[in-house]
Amino acid sequence: MVKIISTLLILFVGPVAHAGVFELSLGFSYSRSLLQEGDSTTMTSWGSALAYHFSNSSGLEFSFDDVTQKNIVAGVQDITVHDRIYSINWVQGILNQKSMFQPYFKVGVGQTNRDISGSITFSGTKIGVTSEVDEVTGIGSVGFRLYMTQRFSVKAEGTTRLLGGKLANWKDDIRGKVGISFYF
DSSP, X not given: OHHHHHHHHHHHTSOOOOTTEEEEEEEEEEEEEEEETTEEEEEEXXXXXXXXXXXXXXXXXXXXXXXXXXXXXXXXXXXXXXXXXXXXXXXXXXXXXXSSEEEEEEEEEEEEEEEEEEEEEETTEEXXXXXXXXXXXXXXXXXXEEEEETTEEEXXXXXXXXXXXXXXXXXXXXXXXXXXXXXX
């Protein structure tokens, strides 16, 4: 019985080497701020990524994020911003890959496709707003993985997106996300 339990622990709980391993990740975040009666900002974000780990600590990731933010100021504005971000990122682990807790960072470049729609009321007149912005985007992230088994981890990540690639804008678009990863 002890041998069976030991074998199961090694197979499903022990650390996994990541050289030559693919990682499929899914993540989500949600936030809502009620500013005052009738005024709010709501943001939902989901994303997915496919990474290939060249070594135990580094890899290349292709990712997609879909972000929708709705801003309502009662009687003044009702604006929706919808971003679709496609990126390629270098992922670098910080600690030994045999650790169950693995912090990492990533840097990359991508494309943001942004659609803005809604209305603004100015001097009693409602004005429709529509706009499309497509820009190159720099990506910077820090996060960590917590391995639950050899093939599954939960993760948390904070990402800044540099719209137009301008480093001075790093504080303009910071988002957190939690998710899961599968390894094969």
